[in-house]
Amino acid sequence: MKALAPPPELKISEWADQYRVLSREASAEAGTWSTERAEYQRGIMDAITDEKIDEVVVMSSAQVGKTEIILNTIGYYISQDASPIMCIQPTLDMAATFSKDRLSPMLRDTPVLTDKVKDPRSRDSNNTTYHKTFEGGHITLVGSNSAASLASRPIRVLLFDEVDRYTVTSEGDSIALAKKRAMTFWNKKTVMVSTPTNEGSSRIASAFEETDKREYHVPCFECGEDQILKWKNVHWEQDKPETACYTCEHCGAVWDDAARYRAIRRGHWRATAPDVVGKAGFRLSGLYSPWTSLENAVREFLEAKKLPETLRVFVNAFLGETWTDEGERVDDFDIASHREDYGEKVPEGVVVLTAGCDVQSDRLEVEVVGFGVDEESWSVDYRTLYGDPNSAGVWAELDAYLSLIWEREDGVELTIKGSCVDSGGHHTQSVYRFCKPRLGKRIFAIKGIGGEGKPLLNGRPSTNNNLKCKLWSIGVDTAKEIVYSRLKIKEQGAGYCHFPQHYTDEYFKQLTAEKVVKKYHKGFHRREWIKVRPRNEALDCRVYALAALNILGISVNMLAQKSGKSGVKDVDIEKARPKRRQTPRKSGNFVQGWR
Numbered sequence: 187m188k189a190l191a192p193p194p195e196l197k198i199s200e201w202a203d204q205y206r207v208l209s210r211e212a213s214a215e216a217g218t219w220s221t222e223r224a225e226y227q228r229g230i231m232d233a234i235t236d237e238k239i240d241e242v243v244v245m246s247s248a249q250v251g252k253t254e255i256i257l258n259t260i261g262y263y264i265s266q267d268a269s270p271i272m273c274i275q276p277t278l279d280m281a282a283t284f285s286k287d288r289l290s291p292m293l294r295d296t297p298v299l300t301d302k303v304k305d306p307r308s309r310d311s312n313n314t315t316y317h318k319t320f321e322g323g324h325i326t327l328v329g330s331n332s333a334a335s336l337a338s339r340p341i342r343v344l345l346f347d348e349v350d351r352y353t354v355t356s357e358g359d360s361i362a363l364a365k366k367r368a369m370t371f372w373n374k375k376t377v378m379v380s381t382p383t384n385e386g387s388s389r390i391a392s393a394f395e396e397t398d399k400r401e402y403h404v405p406c407f408e409c410g411e412d413q414i415l416k417w418k419n420v421h422w423e424q425d426k427p428e429t430a431c432y433t434c435e436h437c438g439a440v441w442d443d444a445a446r447y448r449a450i451r452r453g454h455w456r457a458t459a460p461d462v463v464g465k466a467g468f469r470l471s472g473l474y475s476p477w478t479s480l481e482n483a484v485r486e487f488l489e490a491k492k493l494p495e496t497l498r499v500f501v502n503a504f505l506g507e508t509w510t511d512e513g514e515r516v517d518d519f520d521i522a523s524h525r526e527d528y529g530e531k532v533p534e535g536v537v538v539l540t541a542g543c544d545v546q547s548d549r550l551e552v553e554v555v556g557f558g559v560d561e562e563s564w565s566v567d568y569r570t571l572y573g574d575p576n577s578a579g580v581w582a583e584l585d586a587y588l589s590l591i592w593e594r595e596d597g598v599e600l601t602i603k604g605s606c607v608d609s610g611g612h613h614t615q616s617v618y619r620f621c622k623p624r625l626g627k628r629i630f631a632i633k634g635i636g637g638e639g640k641p642l643l644n645g646r647p648s649t650n651n652n653l654k655c656k657l658w659s660i661g662v663d664t665a666k667e668i669v670y671s672r673l674k675i676k677e678q679g680a681g682y683c684h685f686p687q688h689y690t691d692e693y694f695k696q697l698t699a700e701k702v703v704k705k706y707h708k709g710f711h712r713r714e715w716i717k718v719r720p721r722n723e724a725l726d727c728r729v730y731a732l733a734a735l736n737i738l739g740i741s742v743n744m745l746a747q748k749s750g751k752s753g754v755k756d757v758d759i760e761k762a763r764p765k766r767r768q769t770p771r772k773s774g775n776f777v778q779g780w781r
């Protein structure tokens with residue numbers, strides 16, 4: 187009879203406080219769960235089990251514990267209200283990682299769940315990475331890029347994680363596809379969480395707009411007035427993040443971290459569009475995170491604001507806000523003010539030289555770019571090597587060119603530390619044949635991948651081609667956004683681009699030959715790059731030279747410090763490269779981690 191008794195009516199927060207155990211490998215605070223620790227999570231989790239609500243949208247910072255909210259929701263529905271559940275991650279790989287690193291430890295360490303979901307090691311356990319069954323339901327993990335797996339089975343609880351990183355397949359929008367699976371349930375639940383991306387194309391932002399738009403208000407310990415935490419109320423003395431504090435927007439009282447954490451514990455959600463029913467929306471910046479000190483937040487900000495692309499990451503991932511892009515087109519690029527007379531030699535600010543090569547049907551175009559502290563850059567040389575890429579001659583010329591030694595103003599002799607050659611045109615085989623034996627010289631074969639939000643380095647290199655040549659995928663849209671946002675920097679210093687006097691007007695026409703347009707595609711906005719002039723090789727070369735710097739995986743700032751100490755010597759790139767692949771830390775250095 188006990189087994190037939192209805193489960194006690196718990197809210198998700200109550201279930202988590204009673205049963206949830208945080209696993210050692212997945213949490214800095216292993217042990218029993220406490221909703222109080224991040225009080226704002228209570229309102230979000232309890233909205234999911236609120237029978238008047240069928241859709242919950244969370245647009246937030248990356249640091250407020252939203253994965254735990256998803257995990258608690260899964261745990262609750264396994265333990266209290268068995269249902270078919272589907273959790274959709276941006277990619278199938280990410281679904282596997284989520285399953286192994288987050289879901290499995292929870293199932294193992296939370297006793298009420300361990301009993302329900304069988305051990306994956308036992309035979310016929312019906313428990314695999316992507317599919318786990320339990321009495322009365324199952325949980326299926328899929329990637330937004332595998333639309334086929336979204337078909338068939340009806341689902342009651344749909345969990346969409348990181349929706350702003352979803353890809354659109356030829357079958358259409360994965361969110362719409364998945365939602366069809368839940369149509370048959372009168373008590374269906376949809377939970378959608380993400381850090382936002384660009385204004386206009388962020389899916390979490392547009393989903394949030396359709397909800398009752400709740401904001402988390404916290405009371406001031408001094409005057410008692412409620413307020414939403416805002417970045418503009420964070421103050422610090424110039425260049426001293428350790429002086430960071432929060433000031434009440436009503437009375438000006440100064441809060442330290444402890445006062446801020448206390449205020450968050452006493453806060454509450456309030457809808458700003460209370461007329462909307464059935465859809466609850468929650469917005470949270472990293473300022474609410476009990477795991478982030480203001481000092482660290484300011485430190486991240488000071489580092490991030492040096493460059494537009496890192497500032498964008500800060501705005502999205504820490505503030506949890508969309509980014510309004512101004513770097514869509516370089517219309518007013520003032521060539522005259524960017525062209526400088528370097529003289530014969532490479533300017534002294536250059537620490538590392540890289541090259542980018544574009545392959546055309548009758549020639550190769552290649553640019554050598556020097557990078558210095560904070561990725562300030564100096565274009566060094568642009569060359570067109572004429573010849574048929576199907577024949578060896580032009581490749582021998584490229585080999586010789588990439589092996590040249592360049593003299594810097596202070597007498598140091600520089601070599602090119604990394605080069606990218608585009609394999610995307612009609613001469614893929616020739617590019618593989620050239621690059622494969624030259625991997626030791628750090629000449630990399632690359633392939634440009636279009637699409638908004640694809641990282642500059644799109645995963646590890648593949649060798650999935652007939653010559654087994656290592657091939658790197660480059661998120662060219664992201665790279666172009668970085669290049670264009672840097673062209674707009676008017677002050678010399680971080681990110682600024684210098685060009686030598688001998689660069690032609692045609693070069694600059696090609697460099698600024700593209701712009702971003704917004705297109706409406708399968709139901710939502712998408713940003714696409716289009717050419718406004720027929721030739722754009724200069725832009726491509728620039729993008730590939732930047733990609734080469736990223737493939738090297740070195741910190742120019744660190745190299746600059748080292749070479750300053752070691753005197754008159756070119757930098758030793760092998761010593762500067764990390765021995766192991768670095769994984770982003772759990773919290774803290776997210777700006778680097780998200781690039």
Ligand SMILES: [Zn+2]
Pocket residue numbers: 406407408409410411434435436437438439
């Ligand atoms: Zn106050």
